[in-house]
Every structure is written in structure tokens, then in C-alpha cells.
Amino acid sequence: MKRTVLKFGGSSVASIDKIKDIANYLSRRVKDGEQLIVVVSAMGKTTDELLAHVHSITDSPNEQDLAMLLTTGEQQTISYLSISMNDRDIKAKPLTGFQAGIETVGHHLKSKISKVNTKLFDHLFLTYDIIIVAGFQGFNDENEITTLGRGGSDTTAVALAAALQCPCEIYTDVTGVYSIDPRIYPEAKRLKVVSYEEMMEMSALGAGVLTSRSIEIAKNYNIPIYLGKTLSQEKGTWIMPTIEMLEKKAVTGVAVDKDMIHITLNHPAYYPQLLDDIFINLEQEEINVDMISQIANNEGLQLSFTMKDTEEHQIQQIFKRLRQDYPELYFKIEDQFTKVSVIGSGMRDMTGVASKVFRTLIEANIPFYQVTTSEISISYVVDAKYGERAARLLCERFEL
Amino acid sequence: MKRTVLKFGGSSVASIDKIKDIANYLSRRVKDGEQLIVVVSAMGKTTDELLAHVHSITDSPNEQDLAMLLTTGEQQTISYLSISMNDRDIKAKPLTGFQAGIETVGHHLKSKISKVNTKLFDHLFLTYDIIIVAGFQGFNDENEITTLGRGGSDTTAVALAAALQCPCEIYTDVTGVYSIDPRIYPEAKRLKVVSYEEMMEMSALGAGVLTSRSIEIAKNYNIPIYLGKTLSQEKGTWIMPTIEMLEKKAVTGVAVDKDMIHITLNHPAYYPQLLDDIFINLEQEEINVDMISQIANNEGLQLSFTMKDTEEHQIQQIFKRLRQDYPELYFKIEDQFTKVSVIGSGMRDMTGVASKVFRTLIEANIPFYQVTTSEISISYVVDAKYGERAARLLCERFEL
Known part of the structure; x- marks a missing residue:
């Protein structure tokens, strides 16, 4: 059975209505026979609201406490999405980073994924049609809740795809990758395909569609990533090994x-x-x-x-x-x-x-x-x- | 070292300012040499807000998903309180129900506590001054997040006190137990002490200060419970074994x-x-x-x-x-x-x-x-x- 990891960012799940729209889309794909793992971020402004509360307490919050707080954002999104899926008679299973077995090392707020429990997913797909994972979060060897820092939900998605050896589709509110930011150069062209290396350079150099750590994981495990616009028919960009690309240009972006x-x-x-x-x-x-x-x-x-x-x-x-x-x-x-x-x-x-x-x-x-x-x-x-x-x-x- | 479990309900932690006030109070007690375990509920209206979102999706949400969602409320409170404590240089450790080792059985939304990991607390007190536990939540043998139903945070507090064999102080916005609801009979007297049995009858019969399940746990493990008003000097009510009570009245409430x-x-x-x-x-x-x-x-x-x-x-x-x-x-x-x-x-x-x-x-x-x-x-x-x-x-x- 075809298995895919999909990721929807914060602006794609910014309201209950948007979450319902995504649930409709996912239902169609599940009914078409796909096994889906969906990674979601916190809803729109949730993180900002939590941080505003924190800053009314202190300017230098304890990092362990802050990670504990911020992860409630994604936990709420997976709950709402799972409620929406189950309500559509699709058997959905929501998992926090901890439950998904996403082990991390490093600072509480900038952790790196060290291990993913893949057996869990095989086991859950015996019962469930779709598994919904809270992005951006994991846990360390002290069983403390951690977050993955900037672009963390992308990292969760790509790491899961790498561990499960399946493609990863990342949906945001822009369509794919451009040779240059269209706000700077309106004639910019959308790239149909781009190599890991080029994408890493673009990210490291601030093009910002995807963090270089995510692309690095995809490259190391040879996982193709699709970057597309949420619920849009427009074709996005595939990130894949250089060797699969037919045409090379000296400068792509x-x-x-x-x-x-x-x-x-x-x-x-x-x-x-x-x-x-x-x-x-x-x-x-x-x-x-x-x-x-x-x-x-x-x-x-x-x-x-x-x-x-x-x-x-x-x-x-x-x-x-x-x-x-x-x-x-x-x-x-x-x-x-x-x-x-x-x-x-x-x-x-x-x-x-x-x-x-x-x-x-x-x-x-x-x-x-x-x-x-x-x-x-x-x-x-x-x-x-x-x-x-x-x-x-x-x-x-x-x-x- | 004297160890106490304290519990603060939703109205006592309804705002960041109230949480800061409680942090000041707890700091004084920690500095006086007490080991404190603090159980908190979700902030004021948080649960209602989450439920409003759910009801814009469906009238019959999946129970597992709903438990997952609702527990974010207490997780936010423990984070804010822990940030406030650490900011006051009190070493605080926040724990979700899962992290606190609160094992449960039964329905996702009406679970019962089956086991508490007491060793964890002894271990954490080697490093931390205060342990802050999310009330109302636990996990089952499938590692799924569960909630404890009505009065769940009280149950968390009393169960922890029972497991750790220490007294439990429960703070709400009313002062102790009255012979009858003062809104019904303004001359009602506050009771200084009441037996487990009387309190259980009062609760089972709707007096509602504390659920009978909490009192039953306290009775079985012989844990005294103090019911008081949050941050008030007024004396509340002690619930304790009948044998310790000097005076008996035919009718107490x-x-x-x-x-x-x-x-x-x-x-x-x-x-x-x-x-x-x-x-x-x-x-x-x-x-x-x-x-x-x-x-x-x-x-x-x-x-x-x-x-x-x-x-x-x-x-x-x-x-x-x-x-x-x-x-x-x-x-x-x-x-x-x-x-x-x-x-x-x-x-x-x-x-x-x-x-x-x-x-x-x-x-x-x-x-x-x-x-x-x-x-x-x-x-x-x-x-x-x-x-x-x-x-x-x-x-x-x-x-x-």
C-alpha cells in the first residue's frame, strides 16, 4: 500500500474551517487507498499567543518549561484534525511527539531528532487509516518534552519519511520553489524540480522555504520531497537527487x-x-x-x-x-x-x-x-x- | 522534610497574574523548607474555549481525540507556573500526567487512576524544589492520553498524596465546607473538621465541594485533606478520620x-x-x-x-x-x-x-x-x- 508523509504548516491549519478542508482532502486520499501520516504545526497565531503570556511573566523563561508550553499548540491541532477525520469515519490516531517515539538530543528548544520508532507506525496501520503526528516536538532521554526549533515541523515530517522510507509532501501557503522570491523579482519562474544540494544552498542562504536540516535528512535517506501549496491544483516543486534531473543550469536561483x-x-x-x-x-x-x-x-x-x-x-x-x-x-x-x-x-x-x-x-x-x-x-x-x-x-x- | 500535595483549581489559576500570586505563595513555603507537589487545573475558561472549537466540528467527537485536546489546558498551566517558579529561583519541574506516571483504566474521558509512580518523585526531589503536576490527566496501557472526568484534578492531588503518604491541601474560591450551601441558608456555619464519611455523603448527595471518589481515596489511605480558599488567611476545613473528631453531632450538614x-x-x-x-x-x-x-x-x-x-x-x-x-x-x-x-x-x-x-x-x-x-x-x-x-x-x- 502506498504510504506518504504529508505536512501542513501553521497557516494551513490556522482555523477550524481550514482544518475541516484539509480533513476533506485527506479523506479522499485515504479512500483512494493511501496510508497517510500527517504532520501538523500549531494553529496560526497560537505560538505567538502563548509567548505573549510567557513574556508577561519573564523575559528569560526556563527552556524546559517553554518547550512544555509550546508543544500544546501542535497537540491541539492534531486533536482537532483527528476529531475531524474520525467524524468522517476515517479511523484516525493522533500522536504527540512523545507518543510517536521521536527521540531527541540537545537543547530543549533546539533539539535534534536522534531516533524514530518505525515499528509503531506499522503496528498502528493495522488498526488506523491515518496517523496524525504533532510536528516540532519530541522527547529526550530524561523523558522531558523538547521542541525542534525553527522549521521543526518540516524536520518531523522529513525524519518520519526517512525512517519509513516513503515520500514527503510539504504544504505551505506558497507554491513550490522559485528561482528567486517573486516579491523581489516578479518574473521569477517556479522550478519543477531542484536538487537537494541546490535546495540546501538556497535554504542555508536564506531562501527559507525549507530549512537545510530537513533537506539534509532527505538527502541522506534519499527521500523525495514535494513542496506544494495547500489544497491547490497548481504543480509545486520536487526536491530530489541530482542524478534524476534531466537538465542542468549553471544558476538555478x-x-x-x-x-x-x-x-x-x-x-x-x-x-x-x-x-x-x-x-x-x-x-x-x-x-x-x-x-x-x-x-x-x-x-x-x-x-x-x-x-x-x-x-x-x-x-x-x-x-x-x-x-x-x-x-x-x-x-x-x-x-x-x-x-x-x-x-x-x-x-x-x-x-x-x-x-x-x-x-x-x-x-x-x-x-x-x-x-x-x-x-x-x-x-x-x-x-x-x-x-x-x-x-x-x-x-x-x-x-x- | 515535610512534604505536601497542594491543588489549585481552574478559577485560582484563571490568569497569568493569579498564577504569579500563587508562585509567590509557593516560593515562601519552599523557602520555609517544605517539599511541595502542586497539582493545577486548566486556566479558567480554557476548557470551554477548546470545547467550543470541537463543537464547531462535530457534536460527537472521538473520546480519545477529545482527551488529547483537553489535556493541553493543564499542560499550559503547569508550564506557566513552572516558568514563574524558576523565574523566582525555585527549581521547578513540570510534569504532564504521563510524565508523572499516572496510569489509568477505563473510558478515555472518565478514566480511573490505577497506579502512581512514587519513586519518580523521590528521585526528582533530589534535584528540584517543587514538582508541578498537570491535574485531570493520565495515560492508559496503550500509552494513550486520558482524562479523569469530573473533579479530576482533585483526584490527581489526592491520589498523589495517598501514594506519597502526605497531606493534601485543596484550594478553591470558597472557604472550606459549610453545614449547608450559604447561598441557600446564609446562617450556615463553616465546619472546622468533618469526617471522610460525612464528606462522602455530602459529595455523593451533591454538596459538590469535592467528589466522593477523591474522598474515598483519602479515606482508604488515611490521608488528611484540607479544603481552603486560595491565598486566604481564613481557616478552612479538615477532612479526616472520624476517630480524630472530638465532638459528634447527629446532623452536620x-x-x-x-x-x-x-x-x-x-x-x-x-x-x-x-x-x-x-x-x-x-x-x-x-x-x-x-x-x-x-x-x-x-x-x-x-x-x-x-x-x-x-x-x-x-x-x-x-x-x-x-x-x-x-x-x-x-x-x-x-x-x-x-x-x-x-x-x-x-x-x-x-x-x-x-x-x-x-x-x-x-x-x-x-x-x-x-x-x-x-x-x-x-x-x-x-x-x-x-x-x-x-x-x-x-x-x-x-x-x-
Whole structure:
């Protein structure tokens, strides 16, 4: 029997009426003979409402408590969806992350899935037609409830598909993947198919449709992912191995990542221990930095990197703490930057992409501050005010 | 170290501000050196809001799904309270019913506690100062989430106290137990102490401060229960074994149970199987009936009983179903009745209580339809319009 994991995000289940519409759609697919595992997020604004309550208590809530609170959001969605399915005479089984056997490791609020209990699903499908799993949540070896952090429900869905070796369909309120955000470049084309590698670059570089951790799982377990618009007839995008793609283009997409901050650190003497302390602290707080540049010589240490501004508060705290051990440490945090990236799996084979990009920005008088390259992408940090113009110019140059 | 279970009901935790007030109170007690286990209900109207959503989907939700949904209410309360405690530097550990090891049996929405994991608490108190448990919920042997039905959070608290052999304090928005509901008889006195037996009669007869199942657990494990008003200096009521009470009165209270319905069943022939079918059906739906009268002779079967009107819909369904097998079954459901009960553990030793009650009602021209007696109580069904007057007259007669 055909088995599929489907995931519906928060805006797709934002109201009881939307949940009923999804129940109708799922009923048809179950009646067509599919075994479905459905992963859902919290309804629309639920998480924001819970957080508003928390912030009326404290600005720094205990992480274990917060994970416990936030997971009630998805638990409510799975209950409503299961009630709707059972009401349509489809035998539905709702499962919290704990009940679904989603074991995690790491911080309570940024846990990573370590194991999924696949036997449970085989067993439940003997009795039930559809299994509805709370996304974004799991439990650790202390039996404590954890959450998976940003894009957590996608991760739940892809991890389940990987463990069960079946395809994964992810539904949101946009249709598939575009070569560039259509709000920036209205002529953007929707991609029918994209490789894991390209999609990972797009995600890591801020295209944001799916987090890179989800794509990485799909890639490692060779699970195709479909990205589509909830309850829409429009064709979405398949993410799959490169080898299955017929046609390669040098550049398939341009990603724009706004709200970046740029951090500069100086210390008059170069202590390897200092670098170590910095990165241990970043790792412990699970802060992602990218575009690291470092100069170390007799005149001391100079380090700069970029990151999302959402973690600005944490990074401030870290450096204030470090200054207690290194009183001469100087740091500066600047905001208002945008990262523009050009992505394409064909880039490995083709030359000239890099120089085309440089020329485009230079001709347009757009200054860029830091450049990093990967095997299939090139990224530039530019002033926020030039971000979208740079992206549009690059789309035109590469005929996206 | 002194260990106590405390329970705060839904109106006591109806807002974040109320939760913070309770956190302040609990902090003081923890700092005074107590080990506290706190059981909380869902915040104020949360359950009603969840049910409103459900009823926009269906009138007959799947019970497993509904239990899953409703338990999110207490899970949110324990999270907020734990965040508040941790914010006050009190090491708090929130536990869902599942995490607290509260095993249950029976219907998903009316489960009974079968086991509590006490070792867990001893273990957690090595690390934490206070353990916060979601009331009203548990899990069954299928690892499904269950709820404990009416008064469920009280049951959680008393069962934990019983398992841990420590006292239980139950806080609500009324102060302790009165000889009669002060809304009916303003001169009502608050009782300082009441026996398990008297309290069970009061509860079973509708006095409603605490369900009889909770008191039964306390009695079986010999756990004293304190009923008090949340964050109030006023002294409440202790419920404890009869033997510890210095003074006995023949009558300690009058209970008034409104919203009763009266069901009459007739069948032209007396089939023992029919009676069996009726009670099996009532048992399966876990419907509580009381005051059963039955006449069976050559002219057939006549059965009447009273029950709360909240289950009127279910009872209708049962009898409609039974009529498919017994087409000659006739049933009538009448509402607008009140049950008035006179309770007192001294009643065992003293005579004349029954005749005093009869005389009071007859003198006042209040007709009564059914009478039942237990070792320490006498109950009468009267027309709803006479209920409160009957209760007041009895209070005067017995000088309560």
C-alpha cells in the first residue's frame, strides 16, 4: 500500500474551517487507498499567543518549561484534525511527539531528532487509516518534552519519511520553489524540480522555504520531497537527487537573506584560547554564524562574521561574558545588511559565474563587504538598501 | 522534610497574574523548607474555549481525540507556573500526567487512576524544589492520553498524596465546607473538621465541594485533606478520620442537589435479561444513577431512578437503542427535581433523625417522591421549586 508523509504548516491549519478542508482532502486520499501520516504545526497565531503570556511573566523563561508550553499548540491541532477525520469515519490516531517515539538530543528548544520508532507506525496501520503526528516536538532521554526549533515541523515530517522510507509532501501557503522570491523579482519562474544540494544552498542562504536540516535528512535517506501549496491544483516543486534531473543550469536561483548583522571582534593579542572560547560559547548556545573571516598576526586577532539579527541579544550576552575573562576584547555589532547568493548545481562544471556576479555588482556601483563561496553557490554581503536591486540585476544577468 | 500535595483549581489559576500570586505563595513555603507537589487545573475558561472549537466540528467527537485536546489546558498551566517558579529561583519541574506516571483504566474521558509512580518523585526531589503536576490527566496501557472526568484534578492531588503518604491541601474560591450551601441558608456555619464519611455523603448527595471518589481515596489511605480558599488567611476545613473528631453531632450538614431528572421505565413482561441489559448499558457509558426503585411482578417491570440532568442525552440514546430489542419498553424522563439530604456521622448512634425530617416536610406541605437512606444520611426527592425551602427548614430544625 502506498504510504506518504504529508505536512501542513501553521497557516494551513490556522482555523477550524481550514482544518475541516484539509480533513476533506485527506479523506479522499485515504479512500483512494493511501496510508497517510500527517504532520501538523500549531494553529496560526497560537505560538505567538502563548509567548505573549510567557513574556508577561519573564523575559528569560526556563527552556524546559517553554518547550512544555509550546508543544500544546501542535497537540491541539492534531486533536482537532483527528476529531475531524474520525467524524468522517476515517479511523484516525493522533500522536504527540512523545507518543510517536521521536527521540531527541540537545537543547530543549533546539533539539535534534536522534531516533524514530518505525515499528509503531506499522503496528498502528493495522488498526488506523491515518496517523496524525504533532510536528516540532519530541522527547529526550530524561523523558522531558523538547521542541525542534525553527522549521521543526518540516524536520518531523522529513525524519518520519526517512525512517519509513516513503515520500514527503510539504504544504505551505506558497507554491513550490522559485528561482528567486517573486516579491523581489516578479518574473521569477517556479522550478519543477531542484536538487537537494541546490535546495540546501538556497535554504542555508536564506531562501527559507525549507530549512537545510530537513533537506539534509532527505538527502541522506534519499527521500523525495514535494513542496506544494495547500489544497491547490497548481504543480509545486520536487526536491530530489541530482542524478534524476534531466537538465542542468549553471544558476538555478538567487537567494536574498535580509536582517543580517555583521559582527567585528578585535583583541590586541592573539590567544588561540580566545578563539576557542568564542566558538565554544556559540556552539553551546547553538547560534549559527556564517561568512567567517579571520586575521591573526602580531597585531592581534581580528574576526568578523555575519548572522541573523534574531540572535543579537544572545550574542551580546556572550561577548559581555567573555569580556570578563578578556578585558581588552573589543566587539562591534552592525545591522542593516543583506546577503545575496547565487546558486546552481551546474556551477561545479561551469566557469565564469563568479566573474559575472562580480561584474554585475561593480557595474551597478553596489559595494559588497564579504564574499564566501561554496561548491555550488556564491554569497555577498551588501547594504540592506541595495539587497533587492542586486538580486534583480543578478536574475536578469542569469536569465532566471 | 515535610512534604505536601497542594491543588489549585481552574478559577485560582484563571490568569497569568493569579498564577504569579500563587508562585509567590509557593516560593515562601519552599523557602520555609517544605517539599511541595502542586497539582493545577486548566486556566479558567480554557476548557470551554477548546470545547467550543470541537463543537464547531462535530457534536460527537472521538473520546480519545477529545482527551488529547483537553489535556493541553493543564499542560499550559503547569508550564506557566513552572516558568514563574524558576523565574523566582525555585527549581521547578513540570510534569504532564504521563510524565508523572499516572496510569489509568477505563473510558478515555472518565478514566480511573490505577497506579502512581512514587519513586519518580523521590528521585526528582533530589534535584528540584517543587514538582508541578498537570491535574485531570493520565495515560492508559496503550500509552494513550486520558482524562479523569469530573473533579479530576482533585483526584490527581489526592491520589498523589495517598501514594506519597502526605497531606493534601485543596484550594478553591470558597472557604472550606459549610453545614449547608450559604447561598441557600446564609446562617450556615463553616465546619472546622468533618469526617471522610460525612464528606462522602455530602459529595455523593451533591454538596459538590469535592467528589466522593477523591474522598474515598483519602479515606482508604488515611490521608488528611484540607479544603481552603486560595491565598486566604481564613481557616478552612479538615477532612479526616472520624476517630480524630472530638465532638459528634447527629446532623452536620444538609446537601441540596439541583438539576435532577427522574426516569420511569415500564415493560409489560418481566424479563430479567432486560434489567441486565439496562444496567450493562448504563455501566458501559459510565452513567451514575442513584435512588433506584424497582417493582417486578406479574404485571411486568417498573423501574425508576434519578440522575443528574447532564447525562439526559446519553440516557435517551440508551433507551432508544434498547427499544430496538424490546419494542414494548416504555420510558419517561421528567426533569425539575431537587434532592435534599440530611447528613451526619452521629446519625448511626442517634434515633429520631428520620422522623424529624419527615415531620418537617409534612408540616410544610412539601411533597416528596422518593426516599433513600444510608448509614449516615437520608435523601428526599422534591419538586425543584420546593428544594431550597425544604433545606432551610431542615437547617432550622437541626440548628445548623
